[in-house]
Amino acid sequence: MNIDWCITELSAYIELADKYESKAFTARGDYVGDRALKPLADELREREPIIQRILNAVQPGLGKQQLIRRGAYGLYTSKGRDAAKYALGYLKRRAEVEANLRSPAPRMSADRLHPWVWQAARTLWETKHYREAVQAASTSLNAHLQELTGRRDVFDSDLITQCFSASDPEPGKPRLRWPGEPTDAEYKAMQSGLRALGQGAFMTIRNRATHDLEELGEHEALERLATLSLLCRWIERCSLVSAPVPEDHRTSAAQALGA
CATH class of the missing domain: 1.20.120 (Four Helix Bundle (Hemerythrin (Met), subunit A))
Structure with a gap:
């Protein structure tokens, strides 16, 4: 204000x-x-x-x-x-x-949440439609993740599962990788943790906001937005790793550019 x-x-x-x-x-x-x-x-x-x-x-x-x-x-x-x-x-x-x-306890400001979350939720939040605000934020996260990875064939928890899969990237199936050495314990923990956190966020926060029509209280809704916001911030710290372009494809592309 x-x-x-x-x-x-x-x-x-x-x-x-x-x-x-x-x-x-x-x-x-x-x-x-x-x-x-x-x-x-x-x-x-x-x-x-x-x-x-x-x-x-x-x-x-x-x-x-x-x-x-x-x-x-x-x-x-x-x-x-x-x-x-x-x-x-x-x-x-x-x-x-x-x-x-005011209470001496720390306070959270919704407009300082990650933009993917708050920009999607703001209008509904201001009219006190808290469940719909959480749903909109979840949808926004999925849309941004699809845009980031170029994946339109999967969404929500399936998209998270494939993005943070331990398997090597495949053509049309890039991976998200936490910064660090793949052999480090912290790297392995963050990769597994982000996959689990993302799966859980979509299976619980998004699904409940979409299918459970009971209205949420303001504080509980804010907690859910905060969880989504944290996930967004960690996703932004990851690198997008794509599969190498096959040699014959690279040659064809070079020839096409030189044509």
Whole structure:
């Protein structure tokens, strides 16, 4: 959340609502009429959706209510103005509030997860569709892995199994290899571990998100995204190893290029 931007938007909205109220009536208490207030009323209406988004980001449900209501004498802005003032007060002292009230336990920020995961999950996550967000992230991981390896004939756990197979690469079947010497114990452990982790992630996280229609809680969904994110980061550290091109193929290619 961009705190400074939110504070600016809320302050502008409150100032505009105050201006509308101050101009709605003459010194004698007579309503000036809708036509005279139309420019201010239009601007308030235009700002309302943005302010609702900010309010809901500060506190879920705070922006659910209609901020501006049509009355006998113009627009009633008191509810929206009060909600905006509440949010503005919180944001101005947010750092202080969090420093004094939050748990000392470490916290995870979803937008710092691996891009393959978060970019796919973000829109669904923001609308609180957590199971669908996990499913989208799993699908994204599979798609990126297919793109990386050029494999369209296999997917999910089968794709992971073949990518991290201990067998040598074959034509059209490249392998992913963890950095290091193949004889080292760490190398062998990471190769086997990544194969098992990837298989498990697709067979449990993706399958459950796809076939189990029960909604996930936010924290549990975040744990699953974090698992996928870790897998993505380790995959990115691997090298893609392809089978050597046969000699006759290389010759043909060279001849074709020279033609």
